[in-house]
Amino acid sequence: MKAFRPLRSLALLAGSALLLSACDSGAAGGADPGRPVSGGTLTYAVNSEPVNLDPHASPQDVTALFARPVLDSLVSMDADGRIRPWLARSWSVSADEKTYTFTLREGVTFHDGTPFDAAAVKANLDHVVDPKTKSEMAAGYIEPYRGTKVTGPHTVAVTLERPHAPFLSALSTAYLGIQSPAALRRGAESIARKLVGSGPFVMKSFTPRKGAEYRRNEGYDWAPGTASRKGPARLKGLELQVITEDSARVGALTGGQVDAIAQVPPSAVRRLNSDPRLRTAKHQAPGGAYTYYPNTGAGVFEDARVRQAFRDGIDFTTVVKELYFGVFDRAHAPLSPGTPGAPPVPRKLEYDPKGAARLLDEAGWDERDDQGYRTKEGSRLTVRWPFVQASGAREQRSTLAAQIQAEAKELGIELKLVEGTLNELIQRYSKGDYDLMDLSWTRADGDALRSLFHSDSIATPERFGQNAARFDDKGTDSLLEEALAASDPEQREQLYGRVQDRVAAETAAFPVYVTNAVVGVSDKVQGLGWDPQAYPTFNDAWRAP
CATH class of the missing domain: 3.40.190.10 (Periplasmic binding protein-like II)
Structure with missing residues (x-):
């Protein structure tokens, strides 16, 4: 596959002819x-x-x-x-x-x-x-x-x-x-x-x-x-x-x-x-909601505790509400609720800065430098995010990134936007040379989850894939392949629900907003x-x- x-x-x-x-x-x-x-x-x-x-x-x-x-x-x-x-x-x-x-x-x-x-x-x-x-x-x-x-x-x-x-x-x-x-x-x-x-x-x-x-x-x-x-x-x-x-x-x-x-x-x-x-x-819009994807295969986000701290320690709900005036809703799962056959979201993601701080302490990022950023063994907790400003004009994503950057600093994380050309971003993406990527993926089918999380969709220098989280989980692959072969819509919905549960449990995505x-x-x-x-x-x- x-x-x-x-x-x-x-x-x-x-x-849909509404x-x-x-x-x-x-x-x-x-x-x-x-x-x-x-x-x-x-x-x-x-x-x-x-x-x-x-x-x-x-x-x-x-x-x-x-x-x-x-x-x-x-x-x-x-x-x-x-x-x-x-x-x-x-x-x-x-x-x-x-x-x-x-x-x-x-x-x-x-x-x-x-x-x-x-x-x-x-x-x-x-x-x-x-x-x-x-x-x-x-x-x-x-x-x-x-x-x-x-x-x-x-x-x-x-x-x-x-x-x-x-x-x-x-x-x-x-x-x-x-x-x-x-x-x-x-x-x-x-x-x-x-x-x-x-x-x-x-x-x-x-x-x-x-x-x-x-x-x-x-x-x-x-x-x-x-x-x-x-x-x-x-x-x-x-x-x-x-x-x-x-x-x-x-x-x-x-x-x-x-x-x-x-x-x-x-x-x-x-x-x-x-x-x-x-x-x-x-x-x-159906398909993948606008989501930040942590690189789960390398770097600071290889540690699931750091991933969970970033997701829970940033007040995405308030930022989205204030920036988008209620026109866009906070996303609580990678798949947009408007996707045909999308499973119900099992629970809303909650803002928990105290819990996030405890997780970072447990992960060893328990010191602070003179600028307030967390450190471990003398190294600053820095998240590298390749970002093209020209693309950030869409839906005010550059403004959103700046606000999330400020939220991350309060948590003690340096969110560093690595600006460059599109070609430079492509090269980084293909090699997995990043800590965070942002992506929305429009598709009117729950199979969008396969593009976003199946291990075959991890990009390499030879091929492109939408699995920006570089999430490699055999159980998730198995569920996605089972859904691909399932003709019963209810069965597919249940399988996609289990996929989203696994993704949430592994904190392989930071859902931001549902695109309208x-x-x-x-x-x-x-x-x-x-x-x-x-x-x-x-x-x-x-x-x-």
Whole structure:
């Protein structure tokens, strides 16, 4: 079992058809939207863009936002994590759970006029795992994939090397979206700049650092089972505009230059909700919550007592509450509660500075130097944290780091942010040359825990892995592998609960906050939805004149 990607992915990591509703606190409803209308262009400002538009190859979460309007998937996932039809009308699973047979929709056409059929499914899945694609995310989602056999014009049998319970949920994501085989044949450079799918919008153009333009697919008639509207989109056009600076993005919304914005800063939520022309909406991101991961394999955090002291001796709850104004909740487990199939958190993590001090004393860090830091045998208790300031702008993570640094000093720990380039961070990560790493990992399946804690996902100079804690525990590996092969959702939930219990017992993670996708929206916009990765969708959206 391998759960890894090429090393250059880390640079990009440091970085459900529910209708959007107002945020829980201070929301303003806006004007009566009236009856839905057809036409118009919706402009949505985002804070980042994909380096490569091809979701089969790209490691960036934001690729899904740019690809979803264009690419349909074989199946869809609803708000409860249930798999629903889309390009596949139905499917069955063999008794050994290694073969999935799909019956496909007929009459579906790609934007270039070529028909969607069984051969197109085979071409796409084969493209994902082709070494030439250099997939940095999608291939890992279907790692046991062995091959696809075309059994009829609109039937395929997909074979896996072993049972893989998250297979259907992986197929529902934009990362496994179905592209025109003719477009795939044009090569990686072409796909990286323009996508051709069968979705509700046709991509007109993509301009780096500016954004993408789309027009309505007038012949669209095969929306997913999760969509309320089955025909063509109401919007005539869609624009994704890149505005990286938070204040500029908020200003563009309040000034009417754009209709909606991504990544509303928590400090701006109340202000936007107090404007009768605007509202905000949030959706909890699934997968790994934003978490600090101690290097359990070497350095000061190899001692579990020091790990527990750091987790319990810092008041994460208060810091998160005050910095994020209640928009983000404190995380108490590595897996976000919004993840389909996530187990309930057994207990909340409590702030216990006295207990933390006792643990550090027991671990031998019982002296203090002239700056108040704990020492042992003349050495200061220093935690090295490779940190790229450019990536820290996301969700005010640099500000958060500074506050945690101050909290650690009160405990007697020097939290040293080792600043450098992304390449330098990658090198440190691959060698395990760090004491602490921060990471969030969006994925709409509890299998995110396998990426985060299975020993096969520990990075080396030859391969990338998301196990930043370098946690090597055979019992955890066994539970994760059992969950991977379990078809019963309740059994998987119980297994993931046991994994989180083991991680908590070994203090292999310091959960910080649960990420919410927060968007700001003009009162002229209605009908936006959420996809399973917590990105807005535009199939059912409309814009009042």
